[in-house]
Amino acid sequence: GAMADPRRPGKVARYKPPATETNPALEDPTPDYMNLLGMVFSMCGLMLKLKWCAWIAVYCSFISFANSRSSEDTKQMMSSFMLSISAVVMSYLQNPQPMSPPW
């Protein structure tokens, strides 16, 4: 037999995004860590003139971007990205020699 329609348009509740501010444990910390790491490495690369630091900073900012939530600020992402690119460029302007491998 035909079942009654279970739908109840009158009883519709709106979607409420789960409050992640009260539950920081549920959030994925990767994009924030990578952002911070990227900034630390680009500062190292700029101050200590280490090319490999600058390159790692670029990688960190890419990883942070890939893992980021859509609600997150693009400004933060862009700023860390720009900082790492500038670290690489500055390292090469100061010392155009190619990077030497650690081995």
Next chain:
Amino acid sequence: MKNLYIFIVVLFIPWSFSLAKYDEFEDGDDIMEYDDNDFAEFEDVSEDAVTESPQRIITTEDDEEEATVELEGQDENQEDFDDADTQEGDTESEPYDDEEFEGYEEKPDASHSKNKDPITIVNVPAHLQNSWESYYMEILMVTGLLAYIMNYIIGKNKNNRLAHAWFNTHRELLESNFALVGDDGTNKEATSTGKLNQENEHIYNLWCSGRVCCEGMLIQLKFLKRQDLLNVLARMMRPASDQVQIKVTMNDEDMDTYVFAVGTRKALVRLQKEMQDLSEFCSDKPKSGAKYGLPDSLAILSEMGEVTEGMMDAKMIHFLTHYADKIDSVQFSDQFSGPKLMQEEGQLTKLPETKKTLLFTFNVPGSGNTSPKDMESLLPLMSMVIYSIDKAKKFRLNREGKQKADKNRARVEENFLKLTHVQRQEAAQSRREEKKRAEKERIMNEEDPEKQRRLEEAALRREQKKLEKKQMKMKQIKVKAM
């Protein structure tokens, strides 16, 4: 005899000229040689080619005396000429440029110093070489970045395709059960968006609402992070699968009070540790479901036996046995408040809010290598969810069960209150002190001295009363004790 010697000297001149010219072309390579020859008599052989060459030029040009000394020294080294010959050459070579003797000195010393020092070719700094090969590390880095970007695009698209394949398969079932399918909370009116809500490159949400029994249903497609190359590489070591998590929030009147879970043993052990309600109400270890005909991979966590009996009806057992490989965990709970919150010691003043919830976690088959077609195999699981919603509404505990359940809940609350008793006392104490301080301040700030006096008196009286009360209480307790 004299003619012969003049002839030899005359021969020497063009020969030294040619050598001098020859040397100028090979300046770069023979810097080391020059220096050794020059200072061979004065110092031990030194390796520093670069610093010595300017010194050398200065000394030979400025110091005539040294030039003659050198010539004489070099005379000693000569193998081809007698001493007499070179002495004649001495007097005649002085008027010539010192440059001429660059080559002249070099040749005999060359054979002398050949055995002492190997020729070292100075390295031209790599960035001055116009070749891309020296930048191989940089090229490697850029290639790595390009690979990462490529993987990002490919992974993002794959997740997107999987999500939409899932939605297309399930759309009909959802639309026939819920009035509102798809809502992101931003529209003014509650209309179905009919679309998934993309939270991330690997997480998609769908909110459905408008059905009997339940307030709403939140479906989360938690895909693997295919867009992150690091994650892809990590998964090569440790395989994982995409998950579909469904959370149904029940109306208060449509579900009785019980806590029940079924799933893989590993998942249940983890949930029992993490989830607030499972850890408090289900104290036993996960039990095997073989009694009901469930496969060995599944286990049961329950508040009391009656709940398990009630839950395990024929249709549910059918669902669980047929789709056991896709089921990670199923949790029905009236005390659901999510995972245990890690709070600091002194912050926990009241129980977390609970909601009557049904929580389902399914694993997408394929263990990472899923294709959009696999999404069809998840459709029966959604039917199970719908069935569970209706079942949860129908299932009611009998009188005995209800009593036990109420006792359990009271027990948990009491334990909680005991734990926080100290904190609550401290909180009350601090509140009282705050009040007193506020009053004192008010008295201080009172401009009118009359009013001040009166308020002070009132405060004093109140304090006296309090003290009396306390004394009375102490007396009473003492009497009781006796």
